[in-house]
Each structure stands twice: as structure tokens, then as C-alpha cells.
Amino acid sequence: MDRLQTRELAFFVAVAEELHFGRAAERLGIAQPPLSRAIGRLERRMGVTLLERSSRRVALTPAGEVFLTESRRALDAVDAAVRRAQRAARPVSRLVVAMKPGGDCGLMPGILAAYDAERDAVPVDIVLCSAHERAGMIRDGRADVGLLHRSNTDLTGLDFAELLTEDQVVVLPRSHRLAGRASVRLADLAGETMPHWSADTSNELSVRDVGQLLQLIALGRAVAVVPASVRGQLRDDLVCVPVTDAEPTTLVLAWPQGGRAPALAAFVRTATIVASR
Known part of the structure; x- marks a missing residue:
């Protein structure tokens, strides 16, 4: 089978997300008949049925569910390749690091200071974003590297x-x-209100940075189980108590799979050395 074109993937994703050929065609800015024919050709080339069609509904088959996930990843990878190439063509290269405000466990100042001394170092831009945005930014090329917590990413x-x-x-x-208390267990926190990390702050229990989280706790609206390094950011009206049966959390430095640019490699090497100290 010849290699699929990104246009074919985009057509399928639109139909799979809308589950309606008319709405998908409108979204794509094309007529419905050519879109229907394109999806039919795609299924014949692949030898699988991606969509179940009837006069009343369109539904994904199991193969279609898998292909939707993989098509989104492929399109994201193409977009990321374009962004990285555009950034690489700029006169002055820069390294974009995504992190949650206060989410570096106190490591970032030391990493940046040590990185400046590296031969392959370039200027670093820090992008502060919510916990759920960082991995996406790395995948789609908006960031080169990011600090993430392995347990929830x-x-x-x-x-x-x-x-x-x-x-x-x-x-x-x-x-x-x-x-x-000298310590607590998770069972002791049953019934307590726990905020969650989200870029959507329309919900009062959604937070996107440590400052918001601590303010919410100080107001008596919530409590939060967090990595122990948050102790360094505590206000006088708050306390930390160890949670003995909470799973430890691991901070990781993540970058696009296979990324080997000298500036990125130097940053990764520097971060691991600083963290090991």
C-alpha cells in the first residue's frame, strides 16, 4: 500500500470526531460527496472498515477507534516537525522548557546556572503552564523539553x-x-475536598499553579496531597503533614522521542547531574 497522505488522515479525523459527514465536510471546507468518496478509498486501501454507516448514524469500528488515535498522533507529529524546523531556522536558537509554576522541586535555578557553562548551551525560555499542558507542548513542538511528574502524565x-x-x-x-499530627494516612483524608490541576479555572476547585492552590487551602476550601518539596513555598498559615501511605512521586525531564539536538542533549545531561547532587 502506498504511504497515506496527511490530507487523508485529516479527512478521517474530522469525520471520526464529528460522526457526521455533513458537519465534517463543513469543518473541512469541502463538499460532502468528495469527502465520502475519500473515506471509502481510504478504507479500501487499508482493507479495513473504519466507520459503520447507516441512514441515521455514523459510528467508529474498533479498527476506526485505533486509527483515530494513531491519526491524531501522526498529524500532531507533522505539526511538531514544522514548528521545530521553523524554530531551527531562526537566527538565534533558543531552548523552550515547559514546567508547572513551582513544579521544579527547587532544581531549576541550579540547572540553568550549570547549563550556561555548557559548550552547546543556547538561551533558555521558561514557559509556565498547567500540569496537563506540558506533555502536549513537547509533543507538538511548542516546547523542547519539560518537567513532568511521572505518576500522573x-x-x-x-x-x-x-x-x-x-x-x-x-x-x-x-x-x-x-x-x-506527626503523620496521616490517606484514609484520614476521606471526605476532604481535593482540588485538581487544570487550565480551566471556571471551576473554583481547579488550579493551574501553586499560588492558587495554597490560597485555596488557606481559605479552608480544600486540602492537597503534593510532593514534599512544596514545603519551601509554604505560607505561615499553612502546615505540611507527611502522608505515610501515599505513593512517592517522581519528577522527570521529558523531551521528544529520538531528540538529539546538541543544545537539548546538553540540557538533559546538565539536569541529571544537578539532580544527582
Whole structure:
């Protein structure tokens, strides 16, 4: 079979996401009949049925579900290749690092200072973003490398190096019933309100940086189980209590799979050395 074109993948993704040929055609800016024919040709070339069609509905087959996931990844990879090539063509190269505000376990100042001394170092731009944005930014070429927590991040398609493993603590207002305890277990936190990390802050329990999280806890609206390094950012009206049965969390440095640019390699090497100290 000849290699598929990105246009064919884009056509399929539009239909698979809309589950309606008319809406997909409108989204793509083409007429519906050519789109239907293109999907039919795609299925014949692949030798599989991707979509079940009837007069009333369009549904993905199991093969279509798999192909949708892989098509999205392929299109994202093409977009990422374009972005990286465009950035590489700029007169001054820069390394873009994505991280959550306060999510470096205190390592970033030392990493940046040591990286400046590397022969292959380039200027570094730090992009602060939510926990759920960072892996996507690395995959689509908006960032070259990022700091992520392995336990709650999908690292598919990324290479990574483990930097630091930490125990977890619960952050509480000083007035909280558990604030005076030497340690707690997860069962002790049953019924407590836990915020979640999200770029969508329309929900009052969604936070995108440590400052927002700590303010929410100080107001008595929530508590949070977080890596122990957050101790260095605590306000006077908050306390940390170790959670003895919480799984340790591992900070990793992640970059696109197969990435070998000298500036990136130097940053990864520097970060692992600094973290090991």
C-alpha cells in the first residue's frame, strides 16, 4: 500500500470526531460527496472498515477507534516537525522548557546556572503552564523539553530521565483538625475536598499553579496531597503533614522521542547531574 497522505488522515479525523459527514465536510471546507468518496478509498486501501454507516448514524469500528488515535498522533507529529524546523531556522536558537509554576522541586535555578557553562548551551525560555499542558507542548513542538511528574502524565512518544523521587505530604490550614499530627494516612483524608490541576479555572476547585492552590487551602476550601518539596513555598498559615501511605512521586525531564539536538542533549545531561547532587 502506498504511504497515506496527511490530507487523508485529516479527512478521517474530522469525520471520526464529528460522526457526521455533513458537519465534517463543513469543518473541512469541502463538499460532502468528495469527502465520502475519500473515506471509502481510504478504507479500501487499508482493507479495513473504519466507520459503520447507516441512514441515521455514523459510528467508529474498533479498527476506526485505533486509527483515530494513531491519526491524531501522526498529524500532531507533522505539526511538531514544522514548528521545530521553523524554530531551527531562526537566527538565534533558543531552548523552550515547559514546567508547572513551582513544579521544579527547587532544581531549576541550579540547572540553568550549570547549563550556561555548557559548550552547546543556547538561551533558555521558561514557559509556565498547567500540569496537563506540558506533555502536549513537547509533543507538538511548542516546547523542547519539560518537567513532568511521572505518576500522573502520559509519557507516550517521549523520552525521559528521572530526576528526583519524593515522598508526599498533605498541605493543611493551621486550624485544620489534622494539622498537629506527626503523620496521616490517606484514609484520614476521606471526605476532604481535593482540588485538581487544570487550565480551566471556571471551576473554583481547579488550579493551574501553586499560588492558587495554597490560597485555596488557606481559605479552608480544600486540602492537597503534593510532593514534599512544596514545603519551601509554604505560607505561615499553612502546615505540611507527611502522608505515610501515599505513593512517592517522581519528577522527570521529558523531551521528544529520538531528540538529539546538541543544545537539548546538553540540557538533559546538565539536569541529571544537578539532580544527582
